Amino acid sequence: MDIFSMLGDTLYTIAGMAWKILWALVLGFGISGAVQAFVPKRRMARVMGDDGAGSLARAGFFGAISSSCSYAAAAMSRSVFMRGASIAASVAFMIAATNLVIELGVVLWSLMGWQFVVAEFAGGILLIAIATTLVKAFNLAPAFERVRAAETGNDEEDDAAVPSVFSLDGWRAAASHFAMDWSMIWKDIVIGVVVAGVIMVWVPQGFWQAIFLSGGDSVSLLQMIENALVGPIVAVFSFVCSVGNVPMAAALFNGGISFGGALAFIYGDLIVIPMLLVYRRYYGTRLAAMLGLVLYIAMAITGFVIDLLFTAGGWVPKASATSVGSMDFFALDYTLWLNLIFIVVGFGLWRLSKQAPEQAHCCAHHGH
Structure with a gap:
């Protein structure tokens, strides 16, 4: 392949990954803005204010x-x-918002088979259980509470000021939060998508495969452990995000890495370098590092445990000829219609954010 073809493939991959996540970005930041504008702190504290099983189950849902x-x-x-x-x-x-969603299941089924769909959802629940247990074991709550206390004001005043979901001023405030959230991390998103596209095209598949232990047709216990440990680390440095990591995971699995290693790699989109930088913006360097460590340990353990269970049950699929470039980014599918809808929604929220009172902009900025 000549350099011009590779440049074309790179631009296509970057544009395709951006296209695949566009609607989810608008939806996610829109929900984030609505939560900040309309949900009283006391109500959120009642629903998800502790680390009990009920609170975690509601958070996952x-x-x-x-x-x-x-x-x-x-x-x-x-x-x-x-x-x-x-x-x-x-x-x-x-974790649930990235690993227990229908869209991911559809892409996994089309590229990697139903076994990966079942493993992804079962593993996602296990991943939540392990990660939240580690959060408690490392006693991270007090440090995070200090971050929250430093960035929020008086709870009673805050709750009293929560607007009605039916008010235009409330939606202007939500739109203002939407715009501020986007302005805070859009550069990290762009960097992540661009670097991921470049790496997927220019770094040979064999380079990533060489990092993993391979046992040929049979997978040893040592390979399961090593692949589960290495999978998220490879994700960190390949800058994969959301949908973009699935075709690469398929290529790695079909190139010889273990079932659990591929699964751990898929989970790794939560600890890629741009995501760690986002955590740093939100919570500071130390807590970002601790959160990344907690997620990495949970991902590796989950990948290994699911690998053991599926291997014992005889449910691990056979490798195929899927490659990194096999994903059709632009097609007449649900992504097209969702993007068209949410482009309009995003434009509407942006226009509304311009109408928000100056106080709302200041409050949104102070919150960040």
């Missing part, structure tokens, strides 16, 4: 129906945390 883009999920997770959810529930919300 709300996350699963919210978004499939990791960047938007991070923004929504921060919003529910700032409104009164516990940090454990916020992490559960973020």
Whole structure:
């Protein structure tokens, strides 16, 4: 392949990945803005204010129906945390918003088979359980609480000022939060998508495969462990995001890495470098590092456990000839219609944000 073809493929991949996540970004940031504008802190504290099983289950459910883009999920997770959810529930919300969504299941089924769909959803629940347990074990709540206390004002005044969901001023405030959230991390999103597109085209598939232990037709226990540990790390440095990591995971799996290693790689979109930078903007360097460590450990353990279970049950699929470039980004499918709808929604929110009172803009900026 000549350099001009590779440049063309790179631009196509970058544009395709951006196209695939566009609607989810608008939806996610829109929900984040609405949560900040309309949900009283006391109500959020009642629903997801602790780290009990009920609170985590509700957080997982709300996350699963919210978004499939990791960047938007991070923004929504921060919003529910700032409104009164516990940090454990916020992490559960973020994991569910990226790993327990229908869109991801559709893409996984088409590229990797039903076994990966079942493993992704079962593993997502296990991932939430492990990650939230680690959050409690590392006693991260007090440090996160200090971040929240530093960025929020008096709870009673805040709750009293919450507008009605039926008021135009309320939606102007929500639109203002939407615009501020977007302005805060759009550069990280662009960098992530561009770098991911470049890496997917220019870095040979064999380079990534060489990092993993391979056992040929049979997978040893040592390979399961090593692949589960390495999978998320490869994701970190390949800058994959949301939908974009599935075709690469398919290529890696068909190139010889284990079932659990591919699964752990898919989970890794929550700890890619641009996402870690987003966490840093939200919570500071130390807590971003701790959150990244918690997620990495949970991803590796989940990948290994699911690999063991599926291997024992004889459910691991056979490799095929799927390649990184096999994904048709632009087609007459649900993505097209969702993007058309949410482009209009995003433009409407942007226009509304321009009409928000100056006080709303100041408050939104202060919140960040």
